[in-house]
Amino acid sequence: MVGEENKGLAAMFVMMNAARLGVGIQGLGQADIAFQNAVQYAQDRRQGRALTGPADPQEKADPLFVHPDVRRMLMDSKATVEGLRALCLWGALQVDLAHVAETEEERQQADDLVSLLTPVIKGYGTDRGYDVATNAQQVFGGHGYIEEQGMSQYVRDARITMIYEGANGVQAMDLVGRKLAQNGGRAIQAFFAIVDSECAAAKDKPAFADFAARLEKANGELKAATMWFMQNGMANPNNIGAGAHHYMHIMGIVALGSMWLMMAEAAQKALDEGRGNKAFLEAKLVTARHFGERFFPDAGALRRKIEAGSEAMMALTPDQFFAA
Ligand SMILES: Cc1cc2nc3c(=O)[nH]c(=O)nc-3n(C[C@H](O)[C@H](O)[C@H](O)COP(=O)(O)OP(=O)(O)OC[C@H]3O[C@@H](n4cnc5c(N)ncnc54)[C@H](O)[C@@H]3O)c2cc1C
Incomplete structure (x- = not known):
């Protein structure tokens, strides 16, 4: 017997809440690595010309970075990844404050905020993490669909975070x-x-x-x-x-x-x-x-x-x- 009889569900939720925050961070990690790959690819791959005129006239084409729609995907990803990372850290700070803040009132508020934001970090975080991974794959164009590039693997891996530890609809x-x-x-x-x-x-x-x-x-x-x-x-x-x-x-x-x-x-x-x-x-x-x-x-x-x-x-x- 671990813990008290008939208090198993409450004990299980201590583990579940930590796991949900962990899955939110997993979604963030997958989004981040997919995004970093997309940034590198957008610098290396040359296709088309900047709408405002050739950026590298000496080359046969400009890098993907010049295209506003590629920027849209990269900027949305950057704003999401860095914002989510900050939210996860802020959430971790609240977890600490719930234990060690000076007053009972502060400990209570920190605990309330973690409880409120756990489904957001898990649900919103992994929904957005998947969007970032998909956009990062999109930046690769056809190469994103080729297994060798690794981008479709990030998308598949990001997809499970929306399902396990409680599907996002349930969050x-x-x-x-x-x-x-x-x-x-x-x-x-x-x-x-x-x-x-x-x-x-x-x-x-x-x-x-x-x-x-x-x-x-x-x-x-x-x-x-x-x-x-x-x-x-x-x-x-x-x-x-x-x-x-x-x-x-x-x-x-x-x-x-x-x-x-x-x-x-x-x-x-x-x-x-x-x-x-x-x-x-x-x-x-x-x-x-x-x-x-x-x-x-x-x-x-x-x-x-x-x-x-x-x-x-x-x-x-x-x-x-x-x-x-
Ligand atoms: C790869 C993988 C690894 C896993 N690892 C583990 C593990 O180690 N330990 C473990 O215990 N479990 C594990 N799971 C199980 C996982 O937690 C569940 O699959 C997940 O919580 C969803 O439950 P379900 O599959 O029963 O889906 P269902 O509950 O059947 O949900 C199906 C759909 O209906 C929606 N839905 C269901 N009920 C409601 C409702 N009341 N309101 C609104 N929408 C609802 C869901 O959001 C979802 O979109 C794993 C699953 C996978 C795929």
């Missing part, structure tokens, strides 16, 4: 069906408050006002989606199930946005003080801007999907799915 239900309401919504209220205070502090700084306004808006979409669930979930629980995946993704966008604001502020501070690697720090600022421009707008679209409810989603009989 989303854990977030929306259990974690939001726990302790009267204490964890989600703490999360909202952290993001709000981060935005309020950044809005006064001209370099970050735009980013902070975008993050605040995305956090507002998350609040509105939470309220919509409260108003429409009791009458029809399918409304919660139909929106759970989207909700998990809005929370992922807000959580990564919060990380990007912290990273950008830290990078700017180091630049102002003449510390660190300038190219690295400047890249952080540009990547944060890319995240703000390209990821925050999705929060509004996802909220609208949630507010569409579940009627059309649940209306067809299984037979009607076969009707041609």
